[in-house]
Amino acid sequence: MNTRIISFTDHGALLAKRLTEAFEEKYIRCEAYVKKKNPVLLENVRILTEPLKEWMKRQFSEADVLIFIGASGIAVRSIAPFVRSKKTDPAVLVIDEQGQHVISLLSGHIGGANAMTRLAAEILGAEPVITTATDLNGKFAVDAFAAGRGLYMDSMECAKEIAAKLVAGERVGMRSAFPVFGPVPEELDREGTPSVGFIIDVREDTPFACTLRLIPRIVVLGIGCRKGVEQTHLKETVARVLKAHHIVPESIGRIASIDLKQAEPAILALADQMQVPFTTYTSEELMQVRAKEGFTESDFVKSVTGIGNVCERAALKGAGTERLLIPKTACEGVTVAAAAMDYTVCMEE
Numbered sequence: 001m002n003t004r005i006i007s008f009t010d011h012g013a014l015l016a017k018r019l020t021e022a023f024e025e026k027y028i029r030c031e032a033y034v035k036k037k038n039p040v041l042l043e044n045v046r047i048l049t050e051p052l053k054e055w056m057k058r059q060f061s062e063a064d065v066l067i068f069i070g071a072s073g074i075a076v077r078s079i080a081p082f083v084r085s086k087k088t089d090p091a092v093l094v095i096d097e098q099g100q101h102v103i104s105l106l107s108g109h110i111g112g113a114n115a116m117t118r119l120a121a122e123i124l125g126a127e128p129v130i131t132t133a134t135d136l137n138g139k140f141a142v143d144a145f146a147a148g149r150g151l152y153m154d155s156m157e158c159a160k161e162i163a164a165k166l167v168a169g170e171r172v173g174m175r176s177a178f179p180v181f182g183p184v185p186e187e188l189d190r191e192g193t194p195s196v197g198f199i200i201d202v203r204e205d206t207p208f209a210c211t212l213r214l215i216p217r218i219v220v221l222g223i224g225c226r227k228g229v230e231q232t233h234l235k236e237t238v239a240r241v242l243k244a245h246h247i248v249p250e251s252i253g254r255i256a257s258i259d260l261k262q263a264e265p266a267i268l269a270l271a272d273q274m275q276v277p278f279t280t281y282t283s284e285e286l287m288q289v290r291a292k293e294g295f296t297e298s299d300f301v302k303s304v305t306g307i308g309n310v311c312e313r314a315a316l317k318g319a320g321t322e323r324l325l326i327p328k329t330a331c332e333g334v335t336v337a338a339a340a341m342d343y344t345v346c347m348e349e
Contacts, residue, residue, distance in 0.1 A: 001029070001064045001065050001116070002029050002062065003023060003028055003030040003031070003063065003064065003065040003067065003116075004030070004031050004033070004059050004063045004066050004067070005020065005030065005031070005033065005067040005069065006032075006033050006034075006052075006068055006069070006070075007033070007034045007035070007045075007069035008034070008035050008036055008069070008070040008074065009034075009036060009069075009070070010034075010039055010040045011098070012069035012070055012095075013036075013040065013042055015069050015095060015097075015099045016067075016069055017032060017042050017045050018124065019032070019067070020032045020044045021044065022123040026119075031046065032045045033047070033055075034046070034048065035048040035052055052078060053078070056078050056079065057082060059090075060082040061082075063090050064091065064112070065090060065091045065092075065112070066079070066091070067092075067093045067095060068092070068094045068105075069095045069096075069097060070095075070096075070097055071096075071097075072103065072105070075092065075105060076105075079092055079106065086109075086156070087156070090107060091107045091111035091112045091116055092105040092106035092107065093117055093120060095120065095126070099124045099126050101127050101128075102117045102120045102124065102126045102128050102129065103117070103129040104116075104117040104129065104130045109132065109141050109147055111147070112147060114130050114132060115144075117129070118130075139166040139187060140166060140188060141163065141166075142159055142162050142163065142172075142214075143163070149216070149345075150216070150217065151214040151215060151216055152215040152216075152217065153212060153214060153215075154212065154215065154250065155211075155212050155213070157210075158196070161196050161210050162198060170187075170194075171186075171187050171188065171189045171192075171194060172188060172194055172197045173188075173192065173193070173194045173197020173208050174188040174198060175190070175199040175200070175201075175207050177199070177200060177201040177202070177205075178345050179344045179345065180347065181344055181345065181347065182346055182348040183348070184347055185347075193208075194208065195209045196209070196210045197210075197212070198211065198213070199212075199214065200214045200216065201213065201215070202215060202216065202218065202219055202247055202248055202251035202325075202340060203246045203248065204246040204248055213248065215250045215251050216251065216253075217250070217251060217252065217253035217276070218251065218319075218340050218343045219247060219251040219253060219319075219339070219340050219341075220252075220254045220255075220256055220314075220338065220339050220340070220341065221238065221252050221315065221336065221338050222255075222256050222310070222311035222314035222336070223238070223255060223256070223257050223261075223267055223310075223311055223314070223334070223335070224257060224261075224309075224335040225261065225266065225267065225335070227264070228265075229264070229266045229333050229334060230266065231265065231266040231270070233332065233333075234270055234334055235266075235269075235270055235273070237332075237334045237336060238270065238334075238336055241329045241331075241336045241338075242338075245325065245326045245338070247325060247326065247338060249274070252274055253276055254279060254318050255270065255271045255274070255279070256279045256280070256281065256314035256317060257278070257279075257280050257281075257310060258282070258283060258286060258305055258310045258314065259281060260305060261280060261310075262278075262280040280314075281317050285317065286307050287307055287313075289316050289317050290316075290322055291313075291322055295308065295328075296309060296312070296327065297309050309328060311328055311337040312324060312327065312328050315337045315338050318339070319339035319340055319341045320341060320342070321339055321341065323339060324337060324338070324339050325338045325340050326338035
């Protein structure tokens with residue numbers, strides 16, 4: 001977690017120093033600042049000389065966690081111009097200047113503010129203040145569950161509906177395309193047909209009238225293409241192939257190909273757009289890959305690359321499995337395949 005602390009008094013700076021040192025012991029990256037004229041100089045606490053608004057604008061887009069040590073009003077006014085969405089906003093905490101209370105102010109579940117509030121309170125011996133309804137009622141929180149496992153949520157509206165049902169004491173549905181380990185909370189119905197629920201899958205499945213998809217980024221997209229293929233053509237081909245096989249684009253966690261394509265502009269652009277790494281392998285590495293049902297070979301591709309199939313082998317190599325989700329699909333100089341990494345759902349943190 002990339003954490004920033006801002007304090008406004010000498011005592012607040014002392015608390016910031018304590019937190020920074022404790023966070024570093026837990027491998028949490030942290031920078032602490034004090035915004036005050038002539039502050040007491042402390043190790044690991046920097047003096048903020050630029051305007052708070054400018055600093056906040058930058059940190060709001062770069063930091064994972066923002067901690068204010070001071071009045072909650074200062075925190076609210078400082079972040080107000082930059083608040084956009086609970087999917088993207090950082091976690092924001094407020095700690096009073098005496099270190100008696102730690103308040104989870106923004107992005108309690110998805111951003112991890114509630115968890116950081118408990119941790120900071122434990123470090124300071126303070127009282128954690130958490131106001132999210134599911135936490136107060138001791139209920140399962142689907143957004144916290146998703147955030148803690150790196151799962152993409154495709155519908156905030158369904159997430160809100162699930163939370164409302166749980167707070168009202170009703171059960172919601174749960175389905176998973178993957179093995180589930182650990183105790184499942186009583187309020188999650190894995191067999192019935194409630195109207196509201198969530199599914200953990202990489203495919204476009206809707207088992208409930210209001211279905212929230214929780215999507216693990218475990219699909220590896222294998223790509224082969226002719227040199228200089230147009231970016232638009234590659235992008236549209238990939239989108240069409242994923243749609244045909246009902247694979248959710250947000251499930252893509254990596255793109256893979258042969259090392260001859262490591263500088264291919266269209267693939268690099270696609271990886272950048274999807275915000276996933278692009279990994280390449282040598283022909284020798286790809287030749288070692290095995291598949292349960294073999295590969296669809298091409299003599300032309302073999303004459304150019306040394307192997308008769310790039311996309312399927314690259315997808316399987318990147319996933320570390322022998323199971324293809326999408327077999328080789330060709331379209332005007334582009335070949336696409338996909339494989340999924342092994343994945344299990346752990347109910348406990």
